[in-house]
Amino acid sequence: MSDVVATAWPGVVDWLYDHGRLAVQFFLVCAGFLTAGSLARYASLTLSAALKLAWQRYLRLAIPLLAALSFTVLVSEWVRPDFAHASLSATPDWGQALAHMALLQHVLNLEALSAGIWYVAIDLQLYAMTLLSLVAVKAWPRAQTANFVSDGADARRSVMWLVLVCASLWWWNLDTDLDDWGVYFWGSYGLGLLAWEARRFTGSGGSEGQLRSWMVGALMLLVGGVAWWLEPRSRIALAWGVAALLMAVPEAWLWGRAFGASRWRSSLEWLSGVSYSVFLIHFGVSLAVSAVVTVHWPDALWSNALGMLASLLLSLWCGGWLYRWVERPPPTVWRWLSWVAVFMASVGVAMV
DSSP, rough: HHHHHHOOOOOHHHHHHHGGGGHHHHHHHHHHHHHHHTTOOSSOOHHHHHHHHHHHHHHHHHHHHHHHHHHHHHHHHHHHGGOOOOOOOOOOOHHHHHHHHTTTTTTTTOOOSSSSSHHHHHHHHHHHHHHHHHHHHHHHHHHHSSSSTTHHHHHHHHHHHHHHHHHHHHHHHGOGTTTTSSHHHHHHHHHHHHHHHHHHHHTOOHHHHHHHHHHHHHHHHHHHHHHHHHSSOOOHHHHHHHHHHHHHHHHHHHHHHHHOHHHHHHHHHHHHHHHHHHHHHHHHHHHHHHHHHHOTTTTTTHHHHHHHHHHHHHHHHHHHHHIIIIIIOOOOHHHHHHHHHHHHHHHHEEEE
């Protein structure tokens, strides 16, 4: 549909195609910021505790993902006879299905069954890296640390994250062959972690907390400057700007109190809640709408433009449904096994 709309508004569609992906930097930085907040109670972790948290994270990500993939696989087979398009993935096999369950499809160079799954895999990798860094903090030999990091595990954690940010922005992010691995994106994610740390130091009060906050901010500026000097990247500049904004905005802005009890705030809260489910389901919904519009009105501008709008609205509706019935209930092993069975059944139906 966007191909047809591009004939009338090429500038808009081209801009979205070229620059819309920069939104990923918002996701990465905010994900790091929120992860740091959720793990703030852990100055360090044992390996067993880290594995438990990683498994819980996997369940939270995988259960709605398996539900959305089941839908997308069936939609793909339904539209395949009449909708020949490059966005349509090939019929899956069992190995491909298992790789998607383990979020290893891109690492194994297998075709993804839906758009955006790479980000889910990267999110899990980044979360696991964060947990491993806390395990490393616990094993850090205090006697060999400098004064800045010898006065607490919290400070050692900040140094660990800063070192990883430097390694990512100055080395790993310069190699596009690594873009299937979390280390490639750790620079942006780590800037979000450090932005939370800077706010925490500020909130701790006293001149020492303010000093540490300013030190973190100055180090983030230095790290970003060196990264720009090594290779100017607009996505990294945007990530740094988002991190600086999160570090500097008033507390009321972060929790929505600046909006009061308005309908605007309620809408934002609803969209925030269903955003992951919308992200997962939108591709299957768009395939279905695209197939219908392409079969009946292949060259009609307004039909395709309205089809794009319908895809957006239906994705929001279906995402709300997916959130309510699949994502929101507590993630358990039994629910995961149930959706594994549904996903495998959908793959079996597609193969038949």
